[in-house]
Amino acid sequence: MLAAALLAGCGTPDLTGEAPSPAPVGQAAASSATTPGTELTPEATPSSESTGTSEAADNPTPDETGTAQPSGGSKAADVAFARQMVPHHLQALEMARLAQTRAGDPWVGQFAAKVATARDTDIRTFKGWLDMWGAEPLPRDHAMPGTQTRAEIEALAKLSGPSFDQKYVALMIKHDNGAIKLARTEQAEGAFEGAKALAVATTTSLGAEVKELKKYQALLD
Template sequence: MIRKRSLVRRIAAIAAAGAAALVLAACGAGDESAGHSGGHNSTSASASASAPASQGQSNAADVAFAQGMIPHHRQAVEMADLADGRAQSAEVKQLAADIKKAQDPEIKTLSGWLTSWGEEVPAEGTMDHSAHGAGGGMMTAEEMTELENASGEEFDTAFMEMMIKHHEGAIEMAKTEQADGAHAPAQEMAAQIVTSQSAEMEQMNKLLGRN
């Protein structure tokens, strides 16, 4: 009788232990499942939080800056090209070369940004700055003809006077980008334009005897 009771107790203990193991296993699975769920939720939340940041890398001000600066730069390069064979001053020739060297690559960069944003790149030969949001300082067709027909000291003076006006327009556009833009590389380019073209304006004013 005692042996029978002992056997019953052993069976009950084994059953209880088995039930406890099942409960623990179930809890463990639940915890693991909850852990995975939490991981997915946090990843999803992180992704959704980063999406607006990615989409906000550029805004309307960045597009206006790029679309305006491209024809503006193209005209500056066209003006700089005229110095070859027309300019008399070595300083003016070097200034024209520096302008072309700086602005040609910027045109390519600006065009690349617009393409990546799915925006229109101004067509070659487009000089109507009002159509692309460019600031002031663009030369008229008559002024470009005047510059093309000049030579020697006359060219040097006309080139610098026109380029100062041109640079003023570019600096105005760049400052607008610095204030309103969202694309960090565009804002960096705008800062470079303000710095470099301000220095060139100072140089040209000195050559013109204004400082």
């Protein structure tokens, strides 16, 4: 049916042209802000050891850079935002990887590939901040706005072709809207300029994703 729509001139959204597409926003936000301070907040959970990733080496501590604490410092909202967004983005990565082998329409696979690249970049930024704050991400599958249950992810993994495409698009719209909600909370309550800038970029980038997903979803109905 989708092929017929294409022949009729409807077409699917083009992520390679002028249409918005998932794009990593962490690097730009991180580079435009001062390095976060190391002072822990009440909501930050001290880590007993390194997270085991290489991100800390790419994000020097304030002592290594000689910079002072950022204006306003960090506070609970900033730490909470980073702790939430790591598992939130990891779930988007998991769904994107399913799409690489189960999607029926090439558009879905291409969209998911761009999602995977963008989320991986942002996860590295969030983990770098958490390392410096001495905090850990929330557990995988932690319930948050827009996230799916483990049962929903397992059900998605059993689908393929058009049925997968329809379910993936619906779940990603919900997932992106949830991440936008978390980002808006950071914009309103955060203090660290790097996290606030990333929250603004996340709202813009994921808002564009939702619009593209809804355009594609209309072709499926």
